[in-house]
Amino acid sequence: MIYYNLVLYPLNKLKFGAFGYRSSVKNFIRIEKPKNIFIGKNVSVGKYAWLAANPLTGYDNCKLEIGDNTYIGNSAHIYCTKSIIIEKSVLIADRVYISDNQHGYKDIRRPIIEQPIVQLSDVVIKEGSWIGENVCISGASIGKNSIVGANSVVTKDIPDYCIAVGAPAKIIKRYSFEKQAWLKTDAKGNFIE
Template structure:
């Protein structure tokens, strides 16, 4: 335990000394613990009181030719261990967002249209920009690929989200489907069909 504290203190010291100023912004009381990799650091904005856990990979690199490339993580958010967040145009994570471990978030895909070339040698394909609304929670092993998540949503473990999810929804599965939505008229969570329409009981 003492060894871990000393190691974290040393890492924090050198991180603050050499890397913190390289971000577009790195807010107060924020901490990034032993990242796996950071690419395009000048395009990354970290808000205040953000914790990014062990071995997360952050990237904001305009591989698709976008004039502006950004990765923004809002105030108070908690990013789990081994997350992989890769923007080629724009990924915006709101305030007080919680991600579990091994979450993948991307606004791009590998091209695969040319069958005469290995996929790894084909260009990166830009898809829709990504946003995660304030107060949302992404469960373990969730993949968000070119989709927008509303505020105060729950995305169940192992879900793959490729279509937008509105505010106050619970979505699960691969591909993810909405199963519940908060009803503002009754102040209760209600079951829905896959399009988010309330089921008649």
């Protein structure tokens, strides 16, 4: 594996906007607009990934950025049309979908496949976060050291130091610095006494 990475490193460095030392993207299914994809150092992207930074909504400076020491599991699908930033030391499990866009559906006289792509909010997954298996994040950001439980669908921002689960995802715990513990919360993130 080390030999394989040493051989591909110079090729990837030329193909991508940036490709950090000791990083690897294994047996990907598809890479769209790699010059708009910036991968930090010591990043691992598992097998069968689909990574895209394709300005389909008209943003010429479209950018997908993956920070240092991040691990992305197998079969990840990350589709950026404006801005997705995954900060450093993020852990992303298998079969996770992350996008800052969606298919348009407003015109009921036209099939959805014929409608334009709609730009959603920029996505930032802050450092130290953990994204569970089969999670879908669409036009929402995840706070620092937060956790999103398996099979969750995130369409609204999750603050720092929170645990969110469900479809749609709701906050169930938040870290209390005062009590030095993860405590249960209501759906708005307020501590339950």
